[in-house]
Amino acid sequence: MKIDGVHHRTIWVADDGWSVEIFDQTRLPHELTVARLATLEDAANAISDMQVRGAPLIGATAAYGICLALRVDASDAAIDRAYDRLLATRPTAINLRWALDEMRAALRNIAREDRLAAAYARAAQICDDDVEICAAIGRHGLEILRRLAADKPKGEPVNVLTHCNAGWLATIDWGTATAPIYMAHNEGIPVHVWVDETRPRNQGAAITAYELGHHGVPHTVIADNVGGHLMQQGMVDMCITGTDRTTASGDVANKIGTYLKALAARDNDVPFYVALPSTTIDWTVSDGLVEVPIEQRSGDEVARISGRTAAGDIETVQLIPDGSPVANYAFDVTPARLVTGLITERGVAEASAEGLLDLFPERAEDKTP
Ligand code: MRU
Numbered sequence: 001m002k003i004d005g006v007h008h009r010t011i012w013v014a015d016d017g018w019s020v021e022i023f024d025q026t027r028l029p030h031e032l033t034v035a036r037l038a039t040l041e042d043a044a045n046a047i048s049d050m051q052v053r054g055a056p057l058i059g060a061t062a063a064y065g066i067c068l069a070l071r072v073d074a075s076d077a078a079i080d081r082a083y084d085r086l087l088a089t090r091p092t093a094i095n096l097r098w099a100l101d102e103m104r105a106a107l108r109n110i111a112r113e114d115r116l117a118a119a120y121a122r123a124a125q126i127c128d129d130d131v132e133i134c135a136a137i138g139r140h141g142l143e144i145l146r147r148l149a150a151d152k153p154k155g156e157p158v159n160v161l162t163h164c165n166a167g168w169l170a171t172i173d174w175g176t177a178t179a180p181i182y183m184a185h186n187e188g189i190p191v192h193v194w195v196d197e198t199r200p201r202n203q204g205a206a207i208t209a210y211e212l213g214h215h216g217v218p219h220t221v222i223a224d225n226v227g228g229h230l231m232q233q234g235m236v237d238m239c240i241t242g243t244d245r246t247t248a249s250g251d252v253a254n255k256i257g258t259y260l261k262a263l264a265a266r267d268n269d270v271p272f273y274v275a276l277p278s279t280t281i282d283w284t285v286s287d288g289l290v291e292v293p294i295e296q297r298s299g300d301e302v303a304r305i306s307g308r309t310a311a312g313d314i315e316t317v318q319l320i321p322d323g324s325p326v327a328n329y330a331f332d333v334t335p336a337r338l339v340t341g342l343i344t345e346r347g348v349a350e351a352s353a354e355g356l357l358d359l360f361p362e363r364a365e366d367k368t369p
Contacts, residue, residue, distance in 0.1 A: 001168040001175075001182065003032065003214045009172050011052070011060050011127065013120070018071065020064040024051045025169060029210040030308045037061075040069040040082050047089040047096075050201070054170020055244045055280050056130050059099030062086040063123035066103040067116070074115045079107060091293040092253055092331045093244040094282045099126055127172045133277040134174035136345035141180025141240065141275055142187075144341075144348070148237050149189045157190035157218065159237045161227055164196070164255035165203040166242025166275065167211045176275040177240040178211070180343070185217045193219040194230060198255060200301040200328060224257055228264035239265050239272045240343070246274065246281050248366070250336030250351030251288025256329055262338040271340040274351070278344055281356065283366035288333040299326030 001008070014021045014036060024035040026049065035051055037043045043065030046052050052061045069082035083100050090096060106122040107115050148158045166177035174182060184191045193212055198204035205221050212219040222230070230236050239261055245253040252258070252274045265272040285291035303326050306316040320326065339351035349355040357364055 001173060001211065001215055003211075009127070009131070010057050010169055011064065011172065013064075013124070018067075018120075020061075020068065022046060022052050022061065023169065025053060025207060026051055028169075029206045030314060037064065037068065040065050040072075040085060043068055044085050044089050047086070053203070054165060054167075055093035055095040055242070056134075056171040056176070056277060057169070058090060058093050059095030059279065060123070060127050060130065060172060062089075062096050063099045063103050063119075063126045066100070066107075067119040067123050070107075070116045070119050074112045079104060090295060092295045093280075095244075095277075095279050098279045102126060130172040130277065130279075131174065133279070133345040134168075134171050134176060134179050137176055137275050137277065137343055138174055138179025138183045140345075140347050141273070141343045142183040144238065144271075144273065144343070145180050145184040145189060145191065149184070149191075152237070155190060157192040158184070159192050159194060159230075159235055161194040161230065161236045161239045161261065161270075162196065162208060163204065163239075163241045163258050163261055164198045165207040165211075166240075167208050169207050169211055170242060171277075175211075176242045176277065176343075178208070179275065180240065181212075181217060182215060185215070191217065193217060194227065194236060195219050195221045196224050196227060196257065196261070197221055198257065199224055202305075203255065227261050228268075231264050231268040231270050236265075236268075236270050239270060241272075241274055243274050243276045243280055244331060245288075245292050246276055246342065247285045247288045247292065247336075248281065248283045248356060248363070249286040249288075249353045250339060250342060250349075250356060251286075251292075252334040252336070252339055252342075252351070253288055253292040253294070253331050254334065256332050259332040259334045259338075262334040266338050272334075272338060273341050273343055273348075274334075274339055275343040278346070278360060281360070281363075283363050286353065288335070292331075292333060294332070295330040297328045297330050299328050302326045302328050
């Protein structure tokens with residue numbers, strides 16, 4: 001997508017032909033800074049420190065992390081060590097394990113001297129495929145937005161509420177939840193986005209608002225608690241979120257607070273869609289509430305907040321009394337029954353085992369408990 005008219009992806013191989021560059025998302029929205037990853041540790045830290053985040057981008061970064069590890073040691077043991085190091089960076093987004101499995105499978109039967117080139121080729125393919133997949137998600141979601149637009153009085157925008165950042169900065173390009181929004185905007189459908197701030201790390205306020213603003217999509221940032229009120233007032237036509245892991249039965253793990261929006265949407269008959277690449281489906285689990293690991297992050301993310309002062313400096317301040325304990329659950333699970341549909345690269349599936357298998361029949365043999 002574009003920043004000030006210039007097209008970017010979120011991860012790329014640098015001009016030296018081997019190191020990897022990313023936008024450091026911890027600096028957004030105040031600075032657009034490129035960070036260079038030159039080692040396995042750089043890639044692992046970029047994921048755990050959330051310089052990169054969002055399920056598909058985490059997977060792509062891990063894929064390049066394997067490439068960087070191979071530059072030092074291309075043995076089977078080194079690949080396994082890199083796999084384990086990267087897998088341990090974040091627990092919930094299943095794209096991480098998917099991408100690492102893809103890399104290991106691509107390298108397994110290849111002579112050691114050919115592995116480095118094969119790894120870079122597979123990592124690049126993972127990125128290119130993600131762009132195509134997100135574009136397909138966009139085309140399927142666009143149909144829904146077109147229908148909603150047709151029901152609105154002429155010229156009134158379709159109001160979409162989204163949570164966290166499932167935009168192009170969470171993927172390689174387009175985003176998942178935002179792909180239909182960008183496509184609608186690009187073809188002239190009036191669309192307006194309610195952007196949940198998404199405490200504690202504010203991925204909505206900092207990142208979704210940044211990317212929508214730089215692409216010219218009308219949007220309004222709201223506090224996380226506002227969505228229910230807007231839905232009661234008829235000010236939301238649909239919700240679209242992303243997901244970090246969706247189970248084979250359609251339960252959706254996503255950024256903390258997603259479940260509350262789905263409850264409010266159900267109470268107000270607002271359609272609640274989840275947009276996802278099939279690489280985010282964990283076909284090995286079915287009960288999201290029991291089987292998806294929920295990341296718990298540092299309490300500092302709740303207790304403190306960073307922002308730009310009037311003087312232009314970035315400062316972090318404490319919000320809570322000294323000594324108050326803090327809990328920081330990073331994800332929650334929205335049960336399939338609250339999800340109107342899963343927008344995938346193959347179309348919109350009912351959020352159920354049957355609905356997903358209709359679109360992905362080749363997964364019928366996968367182990368589902
Ligand atoms: O903790 P984050 O910022 O990595 O969480 C990201 C989300 O919850 C996104 O909504 C999800 O990964 C989908 S991204 C296309």
